Amino acid sequence: MTEAQLTFDGETDVVIRRRFSHPPEKVWRALTEPALIRQWLSPDLTDCRMDARPSGSFRYDWPEFFFSGPVLDARAPHHMVHVEHFNGDTSQGPTVTTTLAADGTGTRMTVVMRYKDAAARAKAIEQGFTDGIAEVYARIEDIGFPG
Template structure:
């Protein structure tokens, strides 16, 4: 958010050889954004692709795991490495069960005024893995996804998101 309280545009930055950094602000406090980003009942409402999410499991604790499925099209799963609710989570993302490689995803939510600044670092194992992710469109559609998250936060009552 900027000083006027409006949402800043999504930023996607390629840093070094292996990282993709995603930044986005939301007009809601970190606790509400966290809940929408980690509640398996809410995640399918905003994390969409061309296919509908058909499974969403999350055991939100260090040594827990998650699994997001889009029918037979594809899925992401992996271990949760760190959780500091409502500001920090780190997990490893395996695409379609390929545990031979994985992307470490670090999500940080920082209070900014009455809103939240989200920073996600997606760290690939090497430059080739990052280039392949970019080539297949891994970051395409992030604008729409995070716009849906903002809309969900705006339409959902405080009691539903906050707890």
């Protein structure tokens, strides 16, 4: 499974699974270091901040919109939980749990995006929040990790 697999679980969850050739430590860096996040998430980011620790927060800005929220739990390099708000709307954002597990010399990543109810998940899908996930995560494979 080198391409991201997206499934819907129950009424509230979006689950993404993908295998990377990089070890968990490097995938963690890709998910938490702003300079690396910019390489795979979007070349259009105008601001990118990530404080990957409990009580930390993140913010990713594009010219027209932003995602931000608190980091609830972080245990490098295997586990992070954060809440993802779209344009500051705290009523609809999912709680996102990311798990990285060693898989040979690579990593198995599982992301569970849990929405508050079926309507919130349906709205997120309708707004395109799940579009392009396979292509975005595929870019992590191409990162040249410094240091």
